[in-house]
Amino acid sequence: MTFSLLSVSCSERRYADSLTTDEALQHFQLREGFKIELYASEPNILDPVEMIFDESGNIYVVEMFDYPYKPEPGKESGRIRMLFDTNGDGKIDSTTVFADRLIEATSVLPWKGGLLVTSAPDILYLKDTNNDNRADIKETLFHGFFENNSEAQITNLRFGIDNWIYASNNGQAGTVTFWLDSTAPALDMRNGDFRFRLDRGMFEVEAGGAQFGQTLDDWGNRFITQNTLHMRQVVIPWRYTHRHPYLPSTRVAWNISDHDLEMFQDTPPPYWRAVRTERRQKQFDDENLDRTEYAEDHFTGASGGTFYGGDAFPKEFYGNIFTGDVAGNLVHRDVLSPLSNSPTFVASREASEKDREFLSSTDPWFRPTNFTIGPDGNLYIIDYYRQHIETPLSITEDLKADMDFYNGSEYGRIYRIFPEKTSTVKKALPNMKTETTEALIAYLTHPNRWWRLHAQRLLLERHDTTVVPSLKKMFINHEDPRSRLHAFYALEGLDALNGDIVKQAMTDLHPGVRKHGAILSEQYPDCLPQLLELVNDQDIAVAFQATLSLGEYNNDEVISALTGIVEKNGQDTWFQMATLSSEAGSSMALLKQLVKKGSFFSNPSPEKQRFLEQFSYITGARNKEGEAALLLKMMADADKTDEKSWIVACITGLTKGLGKSENKSMPGIEDALQKIEGDGSPLLMDAIKGLRDALN
DSSP, rough: OOOTTTTTTTTTTOOOOOOOOOHHHTTTTEEEEEEEEEOOOOOOHHHHEEEETTTTTTTTEEOOOOOSSOOOOOOOOEEEEEEESSSSSSSSSSEEEEEESSSEEEEEEEEETEEEEETTTTTEEESSSSSSOOOOOOEEEOOOOSOTTTTTEEEEEEEHHHHOTEEEEEEEEEEEEETTTSSSSEEOOOOOOEETTTTTEEEEESSSOOSSSSEOOOTOOEEESSSOOOEEEOOOOHHHHTTSOOOOOOOOOOESSSSSSSSOOSSSHHHHHHHHHHHHHHHHHHTTTOOOOOOOOOSSSSSEEEEOOOSOOOGGGTEEEEEETTTTTEEEEEEEEESSSSEEEEEEOOGGGGGSSSSSSTTTOOEEEEEEOOOTTTTEEEEOOSSOOGGGGGEEEHHHTTOOOOTTTOOOOOEEEEETOOOOOOOHHHHHHGGGGGHHHHHHHOSSSHHHHHHHHHHHHHOOOOGOOOOOOOOHHHOOHHHHHHHHHHHHTTTTHHHHHHHHTTTTTSSHHHHHHHHHHHOOGGGHHHHHTTOOOSSSHHHHHHHHHHTTTOOOHHHHHHHHHHHHHTTTTHHHHHHTSSTTGGGHHHHHHHHHHOOOTOOOOOHHHHHHHHHHHHHHOOOTTHHHHHHHHHHHOOOOOTOOOOHHHHHHHHHHTTTOOOOOOOOTTHHHHHHHHHGGHHHHHHHHHHHHHHHH
């Protein structure tokens, strides 16, 4: 579509008016086989960005009035409401304010009878101790997160199968301190997300760079949302890519969508976006840039990616991820499929949604910011419902002149989606809080993951070790591998693991359990023999995790195993990074074994040469005395190609790595260069010149 809107008169109507809730429902186009109904709306909720059900069936909604401007000190208006269905008709008819005057609160998570709350620059703990449904305890747990852009702040609290709580940080800078432990060192948050364990007082940077949308599947795989890239997988955790500081790249968030930015919206682009797009495209064309700016049908406001782990939808929907696009006024669905030759997934459209979305609206005010899966197994959509939803920083002043960014702040809606054939969506809310600890174990087998995760969290919080025998029995005998994994981590949370249990996990029939056995084997050195075996596991994800975990050790057996991994999987980008992230995997001893075995260097390929270049980069950046010269000598002996392509890759990597080293001296390197420069290859001579220039 081509736009010529620059001359539109300001007197013309540029933006649509809001719709009533009944009218809005008529504007939805929903996938066949499902129904949508209103669950809550104004005046009971306003500006919602998240809703959760706690273990007692209490319903909390986070209201974010301040967006998109930062409130003035003392005028904070963020709020958390409790919702109630007093007449049992399955819809909210009453509310109370649980907490108010919060600074840009965006996310909540149940914890020990209260709520964890992201409220940049803090993560707070709020609790009601006198049963009046209002928080009377407010504690700061963590402080120092980025706070200058509400679209890029700490948010998306998610409890993982591994007992860690994860949060999105969008890679923003910040110096974070843990206020419950004054001795804990401050944490530099730049380029990362965040995770923590309050049961053990642990907190650390996590890989990713999630903006608003973060979800984990049953096996701990983490998927994140960013405005234009609606589906990314975090392939390697931060703790592995930062074992040493010399990796050439630590970017591990991978776009796994096979349909990239494509989406199908039923609303035209708003006036401001159409004009801005026309202006930007003209600038690109004037500068002869091969770049296209899109105004519609391409993700620009992806938000709230959520794993469906409920039991209400048909079985084929389990494991799908639902993502909203607040600019496209739609809900997108991805089907995840693991690749057989890589530790990554591919996210695809289901056959019936190749040319449409799971849900779309012709109402441009529909803003699906987030989702939750309830204890009833249904999908709840949080609709911010605003006329405009965009940071004013990205819109020029003339276009903002007739835009009221708070227009709609008196609205807010939550919808429930359920299968059309469902006779009723009314189900009793849980009250797990009053259950005995032994009774909680049965919930680890529930088909709806909501019940399983809440039960696991409560077992962690109570730390009642009398249930250890029952958990061990479940871990050994239960037929559902998901339940075995929940039991495994419940034991971990109760400090009841030992090497024998971990070894059993490493030989489990399901690869997801074996993978987590490999992760926890890092804490039990006597599991190393089993870990060495897992690098040859028939499941690629298990072999990949074993590669990462082996990097926690450094001996001859480990180096030999990692050498075999490079020979077998060394052409894969992720196996390369997993290997090179460790001291053993980037050691001269490993390269010596590769050269001695010969198979890796017998058949050059761009992927193999990339591995050598990155290995050499690490060698140059580390710049340990004598290593660079030894590396060149080994490559000179091993390189049998006419173009000396292995040596070129080696020198190229050394040069780039040297640029990151404070020490620009490489003893013995000149002698090594003189022995190989007589080859005369132009590529080789250019590479040698580049290294010499870097040394001077």
